[in-house]
Amino acid sequence: MADINSSAKKPAATVAEGGGMTQTGGDAAWDIIELLFFAYRDFVGDPDEVLLKYTFGRAHHRVLHFVNRNPGMKVADLLDILNITKQSLGRVLKQLVDQGFIVQKEGEQDRRQRLLYATPKGEALSHRLAQLQTERINRAFGELGPGAHEAARRFLTAMIDADNREGVLRLIARADRAKTRS
Amino acid sequence: MADINSSAKKPAATVAEGGGMTQTGGDAAWDIIELLFFAYRDFVGDPDEVLLKYTFGRAHHRVLHFVNRNPGMKVADLLDILNITKQSLGRVLKQLVDQGFIVQKEGEQDRRQRLLYATPKGEALSHRLAQLQTERINRAFGELGPGAHEAARRFLTAMIDADNREGVLRLIARADRAKTRS
DNA sequence: CAAAATATGTCAACATGGCTGACATAAATT
C-alpha cells in the first residue's frame, strides 16, 4: 500500500484544526497527507472484511472491480490499470475464474485475446463490495453540504499524475457508459 | 493498499464527466471510488521511488513518518496507529534503528517504555519523502481555486470512521504542535 | 508463405510485509 509522509521542522503551522486558515505559503500539507492515509485505510477496510469470507484479498477485489466495470476488457488493459505483472495477475485471475466470478471469452476479431467478463456471481460480489464503499462516500457527502461530491471529484482528479489524468477520466466515463446501457 | 470497487447495473449515470450534475439519488459514487484508487496510487508512488535507494519499503515509510511527527511516542501508540502486529513492526523498526534513522530512549517515568525519536538522518529522509507528496498536493490545490484545501480536508475527514475521527484529528493537531515548537 | 511480432499463460524462485503462536525480560502494579 502506500503511505503517508511527514516531517520537516518548520511547517507554517495552524493547519489541522477546525476553521479556515489554509495556504500558509506553500508547504503545509501534513494534514492532507495524514488524512489521506487514514481515510484510505478505512475506505478499503470495509470490503476487506467481506473478502475474508471468500478467501479473497484486495488483489481479487481490484481485478473483479475493473472487469465488472469494463466488460470485455483485454488482459493487457487490466495489466495497465493495475500496474502489476502478468504473473501476479495470473494468480488471482485464475482463482476468480476457477471459482466462477469471471469468465474469459476469445476475442472475435483477434482470437489471441481472452476478453474478461464478470459472471452474475462476480457482478453480485463486486456490487456488494462497491456498496460498502459507496455508503461511506455518500455518508460523507451527506455530512458535508451540497457541492461536496463535485469538490471531492475535482480534488482527487487533480491529485492524479497529469499524464494519466485524461486516460483515467476516459476510463471512468467509458465504464459508466458501458454499465449504464445494460 | 487497498481497493476500489465497482459494479451494479443501474448507476444513475451522468457522473464522471465534466460539469456539475452530482447526487443523482444516493448511489453514484463509482467516480469517487475509482478516482480515490488512482489518486492514492500516484500519491504513494512518489516516495516509493526514493525508498528503493534505501532498500526500504512503504512499511518503513509509515513508521518513519509517524515517529518523526510524534517525537517520543511509545511503541504501543505506533502499533495502534499502524494497526499491525508488534512482530511486523519489529521487523522494519529494527532496520530503521540499525541504520540510524530512529533511536529508542528509555521512558523516564516508566522505564519499560522505549520512546521513539527520529534522528537528524531520519528526519531528513522523512522530510524528503513528505516533500514529494506535499508538492503533489500543493500543485493540486494550485490548479483548483482557493478553498480547495479546506474542501479536501473536510472530505477526507468525513471519510474516516466516525469512531476514530476525533482521535485522528487530535493526533494530527498534537503532531503539528510538537513539530511547530522546535 | 515463412518469419517475426503479439497476446496470453505458466513454471520456478525470490522479496516484502502482513499474520499467529509461543516465550523471554524487565519494570511497574497489586
Place this chain on the structure above:
DNA sequence: AATTTATGTCAGCCATGTTGACATATTTTG
C-alpha cells in the same frame, strides 16, 4: 511476592508483488 504491562524475539505461514525463462496460438509483415 505475585501479577500485569511494555517490549522484544524466534519460527513459520500467507498474500501478493517481483524477475527470468519459455510455450502456444494467432496475427502481422517482409
